[in-house]
Amino acid sequence: MAETGRLTAPARARRWVQAHPVTTLRIVIIVAVLLVWEGLARSGWLYRDVVPSWVAIGRALVVTLSDATFYWHLYTTFYEIGWAMVIGGVSGLAVGILLGGSKLMQRAYEPLLYYLGPCPKIIFFPVMIMWFGVGPGSKIAMGAISCFFPVALNVAGGMREIDKVLIRVGRSFRANTWQMVTKVYMPAMRHPIINGVRLGLGVCLIGTLLAETKLSNAGVGFLVIQSYTLFNMPHMYSLLIVLFVIAIGANALIGKLGGLDQIRRS
Amino acid sequence: MSAVAMPSERDAVPGAAEPILVVDRIVKRFDTPDGTLTAVDDVSLSIKPGEFFGVIGPSGCGKSTLFNVIGGLLDGYDGAVRVGGETVRGPHPAIGMIFQEESTFPWRSVIDNVAFPLEIAGMPKAERYARAGHFVSLVGLNGFERRFPAELSGGMRQRVSMARTLAAEPKIMLMDEPFASLDEQTRLLLGDKVLQIQQELKQTTLLITHNITEAVQLSDRIMVMTYRPGKVKRIVDIDLPRPRTSEIVSSEAFGRYVAQIWNDLREEATRGLLDDESRKLRAGGPS
Numbered sequence: 001m002a003e004t005g006r007l008t009a010p011a012r013a014r015r016w017v018q019a020h021p022v023t024t025l026r027i028v029i030i031v032a033v034l035l036v037w038e039g040l041a042r043s044g045w046l047y048r049d050v051v052p053s054w055v056a057i058g059r060a061l062v063v064t065l066s067d068a069t070f071y072w073h074l075y076t077t078f079y080e081i082g083w084a085m086v087i088g089g090v091s092g093l094a095v096g097i098l099l100g101g102s103k104l105m106q107r108a109y110e111p112l113l114y115y116l117g118p119c120p121k122i123i124f125f126p127v128m129i130m131w132f133g134v135g136p137g138s139k140i141a142m143g144a145i146s147c148f149f150p151v152a153l154n155v156a157g158g159m160r161e162i163d164k165v166l167i168r169v170g171r172s173f174r175a176n177t178w179q180m181v182t183k184v185y186m187p188a189m190r191h192p193i194i195n196g197v198r199l200g201l202g203v204c205l206i207g208t209l210l211a212e213t214k215l216s217n218a219g220v221g222f223l224v225i226q227s228y229t230l231f232n233m234p235h236m237y238s239l240l241i242v243l244f245v246i247a248i249g250a251n252a253l254i255g256k257l258g259g260l261d262q263i264r265r266s
Numbered sequence: 267m268s269a270v271a272m273p274s275e276r277d278a279v280p281g282a283a284e285p286i287l288v289v290d291r292i293v294k295r296f297d298t299p300d301g302t303l304t305a306v307d308d309v310s311l312s313i314k315p316g317e318f319f320g321v322i323g324p325s326g327c328g329k330s331t332l333f334n335v336i337g338g339l340l341d342g343y344d345g346a347v348r349v350g351g352e353t354v355r356g357p358h359p360a361i362g363m364i365f366q367e368e369s370t371f372p373w374r375s376v377i378d379n380v381a382f383p384l385e386i387a388g389m390p391k392a393e394r395y396a397r398a399g400h401f402v403s404l405v406g407l408n409g410f411e412r413r414f415p416a417e418l419s420g421g422m423r424q425r426v427s428m429a430r431t432l433a434a435e436p437k438i439m440l441m442d443e444p445f446a447s448l449d450e451q452t453r454l455l456l457g458d459k460v461l462q463i464q465q466e467l468k469q470t471t472l473l474i475t476h477n478i479t480e481a482v483q484l485s486d487r488i489m490v491m492t493y494r495p496g497k498v499k500r501i502v503d504i505d506l507p508r509p510r511t512s513e514i515v516s517s518e519a520f521g522r523y524v525a526q527i528w529n530d531l532r533e534e535a536t537r538g539l540l541d542d543e544s545r546k547l548r549a550g551g552p553s
Contacts, residue, residue: 165367168339172363173383173434183385187373 049233060234076218084143092151100159117149139211146207150199158192198254285312292345305331307495320485321474324535328496329474333442337363362436366443370415370426377411383434401429421452439471454512482523490530493538
C-alpha cells in the first residue's frame, strides 16, 4: 500500500489504464468526438451555429432544464410513450401467445406480421391523425403500432421454443391452465418477452418522437422541430442530449429487467 | 432358456397383496409418414405395492411411450391403466414422474423447484417450504436450497427433479431413464440413492432404462421388451438380497442376471440396429 502512495501521477495513470482497458477506450472515443466537434465549431468552415460550440450548447441546456414549460413537454412525451408501451405491449403479448400456441394461427397470420413488421409505421400517421387527432392520441397510436410487432413476434417465437419437457412436468403435477400460464409458460418465456419489450421500447420511442416532429403541439419532439424552425441550434442540441439520456436510461431500465430471472419468484 | 427359476415371492412385499398398478393390454399406435407404427403392442403388467419394477429394451422399443401412457401424458391408446383398481386417464396424484431430459425449472431455485408440486396443490407457503426442505435433504442437497439449476452439476439437477417428484408424495414413482445423461460413476451412486430412498419410503417404482446394470442393480423384477412393436419378451425375477448397494454389481449372481438379460436383449437390439441402418440407407440412397 505504501508502495502505491509513492508512485508518481503518470505512473498511477498508466496503472489505472492497464486495469481498465474498456473504460479507457470509451473515454478516448468520447473525448475524441467532443474535440472534433469543438474544432469544427471554431474552424469557421461551416455555418455558424450549425455546429455550435459546447459552451453554447451547455448554456442552452441550462436554460432548457430551468424552463418549466420544458417539463410539461417532457411529461407529455413520457405519457405518450407509457401508454403506447402498455397498449402495444399487452396486445403484442396476447397476439404472440395466440400465434405461438396454435399451428393454424401461426400459418395463417405470422407471415402477415413478418411483412408488416419492418414496414415504416410513419405511413400510418395521417390515418392516426384523422382517427385520434393532433394531440397525444395519435402519438400513442404510433408508438403502440411500432411496439406491437417486435413484442408479438418475439413472444410467438419464444412460446414455440419452450422446452417441451417443462410443459410435461407441469402437466404431470396436474397444474390447471392458469397455473400452466403463470408458473410455466410465462417464466419460461421471460427472455424472449424481455427481448421483445426491449426492441419494442426502441421502436416505440422512434414512432412516438417521429410523430411528434411531424405534426403536434406538445412533447420533446415538438420542441426539437420548433427550435429547428426558429434556427435555435444550441437549444435543439440541448434537447437532443436530453433525448439521448432518456433513451439510454430506458434501455438500462429494460436491461435491469433482463436480470429478473436471478431474482427468486413467489 | 427360461428365466432363472426362483420363487417370485418377495419378502419386502407382504403376502399376495393386491397389485397397486395394473397395465392391461395397452396398445398404442402412431401415424407416421411411412404408415402406422405400433409403438406398444399388447403390454400387460401387474405391479405389487413396494415393488421395484424395471422395464428394459433397445431404443425404439416404445419404453418411453409406455411411460407416457402410464403417466397419463399420452392418450389415444387401447387398453387400460389401473391404479389401486381404479381406471385412470390423465395424470393421477398417486403417480409421480421423473423424466429422462433435463427438467428442472431454470428460473426457480432448488427449494422452489422442489416446492413446485406443493404450490400447484395450493399448500400454504410455510408448510410447503418445510416439506420441500425435507426432500431436498433426503436427496442430499442440503446447503444448495438457494442455488439455481445452472449452478449445479447434471447429477445434482437430476436429484432436484427426483426431490420435486418425491415432494408430491406419490405412491408410485415412474422413472424414464433418469440417469441416461450422466456418467457411469454418478449413475451407480445415484442408483444407491434411489435404492436408499425407495427402501425408506417403501414406494412402488417403475424404472424404464436401456442400461442392464442399472436395471439389475435396482429391480425386483425386470420386463424385457421387444423391438418394434414393443411387446413383453420376458419378465425376469431378480433374486438378489436387499438392502442392496452398488457393491452388488461385482457379485457373481449379478453377473449371471446381466448375462441372461443381455442374451434376451441382444437379439432385439440387433434387430433395431439393422432396421435403423436400412431406414437410413433408404432415406439417404442415391436419387
